[in-house]
Amino acid sequence: MPEWLKDGAPESDVVVSTRIRLARNMMDMPFPPRIRTREQIEAVHAGAADSLLKCPEFRYTRLSGLSEVQKRALLEKNIISGDLMDSPDGAIIMNEDESVCLMILEEDHYRIQAIKSGLALSAAYYEAETLDNMLSEGVRYAYDGTLGFLTSCPTNVGTGLRASLMLHLPALTAAKGIQRISAMVGKVGMTVRGAFGEGSAAAGSFYQISNQVTLGVTEKEIITRLQTTAGKVMDFERNTRKELYRNLGVSLEDRIWRSVGILRNARKVSDAEAQKLISDVAFGVSLNIVRGLTAGTLYRVMMDIRPAVIAEKYGIIQPNQRDVFRANILRDTFREVYDL
Amino acid sequence: MICDDCMKNNATVHLTTFSNGQVKTVHLCAQCAARRNKPVVLAGFSFNDLMGAFYEAGGAEETVCEKCGMSLSDFQKTGKVGCARCYESFRDSLMPVIRSIHMNERHTGKRPGETVRLDMDKDSEHELKKERLARELKIAISTENFEEAARLRDEIALLEKEGG
Numbered sequence: 013m014p015e016w017l018k019d020g021a022p023e024s025d026v027v028v029s030t031r032i033r034l035a036r037n038m039m040d041m042p043f044p045p046r047i048r049t050r051e052q053i054e055a056v057h058a059g060a061a062d063s064l065l066k067c068p069e070f071r072y073t074r075l076s077g078l079s080e081v082q083k084r085a086l087l088e089k090n091i092i093s094g095d096l097m098d099s100p101d102g103a104i105i106m107n108e109d110e111s112v113c114l115m116i117l118e119e120d121h122y123r124i125q126a127i128k129s130g131l132a133l134s135a136a137y138y139e140a141e142t143l144d145n146m147l148s149e150g151v152r153y154a155y156d157g158t159l160g161f162l163t164s165c166p167t168n169v170g171t172g173l174r175a176s177l178m179l180h181l182p183a184l185t186a187a188k189g190i191q192r193i194s195a196m197v198g199k200v201g202m203t204v205r206g207a208f209g210e211g212s213a214a215a216g217s218f219y220q221i222s223n224q225v226t227l228g229v230t231e232k233e234i235i236t237r238l239q240t241t242a243g244k245v246m247d248f249e250r251n252t253r254k255e256l257y258r259n260l261g262v263s264l265e266d267r268i269w270r271s272v273g274i275l276r277n278a279r280k281v282s283d284a285e286a287q288k289l290i291s292d293v294a295f296g297v298s299l300n301i302v303r304g305l306t307a308g309t310l311y312r313v314m315m316d317i318r319p320a321v322i323a324e325k326y327g328i329i330q331p332n333q334r335d336v337f338r339a340n341i342l343r344d345t346f347r348e349v350y351d352l
Numbered sequence: 353m354i355c356d357d358c359m360k361n362n363a364t365v366h367l368t369t370f371s372n373g374q375v376k377t378v379h380l381c382a383q384c385a386a387r388r389n390k391p392v393v394l395a396g397f398s399f400n401d402l403m404g405a406f407y408e409a410g411g412a413e414e415t416v417c418e419k420c421g422m423s424l425s426d427f428q429k430t431g432k433v434g435c436a437r438c439y440e441s442f443r444d445s446l447m448p449v450i451r452s453i454h455m456n457e458r459h460t461g462k463r464p465g466e467t468v469r470l471d472m473d474k475d476s477e478h479e480l481k482k483e484r485l486a487r488e489l490k491i492a493i494s495t496e497n498f499e500e501a502a503r504l505r506d507e508i509a510l511l512e513k514e515g516g
Binding site for chain 2: 043045107119132153159161171201227229232
């Protein structure tokens, strides 16, 4: 269970989590796509290990020492990226609750990451920067007075900062408002994408909104802009939720309670179905249709039932068996849900 | 604005391409953008997915970075540079790309080791401090550093008395 996903986090009826990533590279060292020799690889690892492992909070793990399932579980929990998973020489340094970490030899030498529950951009940035400044004591960064922090991909150059929020937008999804949000967000140099799965329909109406521009803006500007944008999206979503409830009334209640019914009774549930059902219930919780559960619990259980997370935790690899196991977890969680 | 491809729908995607030394922008609707560029993300685009479009074949002369040996055509294929020096080596090709991505060419953010001052409200600052101390406390206990643990516990108690 991701401990960092807490109850009562700010704006958690809409914002699941906040993530800050900083891209950093070592001076005078080829970037990961061009890195060749063992010595170079080890120097990149040692730079990070020497600077961070002084702090007993952190553990260092080589990806090569993890099983496929363990790696995939980290990926599903959004702790590591797909790029890192595929990096044969990659490693991760992270704290106990996995909320602060450093990816080594991803697309850049170093990717610093901090995650928080709900809307907490400043706090997450602060955590990431603390790690950044610790690392910079031991590693000389590839930094240019004009272009800022130099990165493998020119899309990250400058601050190297990617701030993102995972949003739950069931009402805007239902009311076909996502396109409008995308257009609005695009105008201020940000993007919206589905948080789970690739392509069209985002499973369970979860989205990721993040800044695209990293050069010519300060860290504070990036964060303030994302905060402002998120505020508008939150208002829009909340108003649409109320409006939908006003218009649909008992039909909406029916849909939500049917989802609760399945979660409370089903004997086999796939990951995608569970996401959709949990999304419905979270919608219901925010409108006070469903009681006895918090948004935090729902988001946590959603992470807990991802395929590789179940496989890792309970040693269940068979998809069929996993769906049964998932249904057990869900029945357990939703037993407490009640009506007025 | 109308989509350049189908001339029918409203253009919501503005795609900037860089070819033969010229920056060109096309305006597309979501469907036509999807057709031109496979990895469409809802309606917003990931710049990474678009990188390929920026680097269409340029001149005949091959520039190579003297530091890492990366060639301009490697870069055009992958959208990634090989080392910090590449930014200098491929400057002429890179700068127009950087400008069109970021609408800017000068870093205004922090320097290595600097601390950015964010205005955090008192509550979140308080919460953050408590979270950190709690984490440190857990470690102190697990490593049997009881002196440190006692000190941290006092500090947490003090914080809690100060304001929730």
